[in-house]
Amino acid sequence: MNTVGAVDLDLEEVRSILAENKIVNADVLVRDGATQDDFIDAMIGNRVYVPAFIAVNKVDLVDGKTRAEIEEELTERFGEPPIMVSAHSGYRIEDLKDAIFDDLGFMRVYLKPVGGPADMDEPLIIRSPATVEDVCNRLHREFADKFRYAKVWGRSAKHDAQRVGITHQLADGDVLSIVTRR
Structure with a gap:
């Protein structure tokens, strides 16, 4: 097994996953930041990842502190800040439109x-x-x-x-x- 960068997998984990899928002899190259799930997905090839982002609506109904807490929690959980919008007042609707075009292709x-x-x-x-x-x-x-x-x-x-x-x-x-x- 060859690795490039920091990898969260060890050799025994990789061997076990390969053995479960009836692969006994293989050259494996694992790139930076690959997890066990990433390795299984790449090997089986049956999952399709689609681009996505998080948008939170009705932010005009909560105070600024609550809005900041929600934004911080979602950023921490998903690794990317959500787009906080209000369809009623139009707050950051243009940012949402831009994200739809840019992030969703x-x-x-x-x-x-x-x-x-x-x-x-x-x-x-x-x-x-x-x-x-x-x-x-x-x-x-x-x-x-x-x-x-x-x-x-x-x-x-x-x-x-x-x-x-x-x-x-x-x-x-x-x-x-x-x-x-x-």
């Missing part, structure tokens, strides 16, 4: 009809990373089949109105115009 793609202006008010919200094909599939099931090319304005394009294929990787805030066959 969403991105905005603005759509532009051919020959028309881009709709900058209502973006298409899609999971990141996304390709032009992902956007086509979200819009209509035939768009990907009838796809000719797309034009992109934004961070993923080398220049404005760059002509791209269906596999082009989009970035948050890109403007996309899709051209299909009739």
Whole structure:
């Protein structure tokens, strides 16, 4: 067993876990900070971890001291501070929106009809990373089949109105115009 950094596992633990799963001969590399649960998850491969964060609502109903205690307890328990919000008063709602996009991996793609202006008010919200094909599939099931090319304005394009294929990787805030066959 090779380790990189500080590991919470010893050799006998690893051997026992491998033996329980009928693995008798293996090269094992354990990276920094791996726990027994991490090792089992990696070996079996049946767990999927999804990004998450904690948001606490109705913080306008408690006093500042209680709010601080709740925030401290959750930070200590989960290792990350919660987002304290109030839907009623709007307190930190923008922070919650930012966390949804940043932490949960969403991105905005603005759509532009051919020959028309881009709709900058209502973006298409899609999971990141996304390709032009992902956007086509979200819009209509035939768009990907009838796809000719797309034009992109934004961070993923080398220049404005760059002509791209269906596999082009989009970035948050890109403007996309899709051209299909009739």
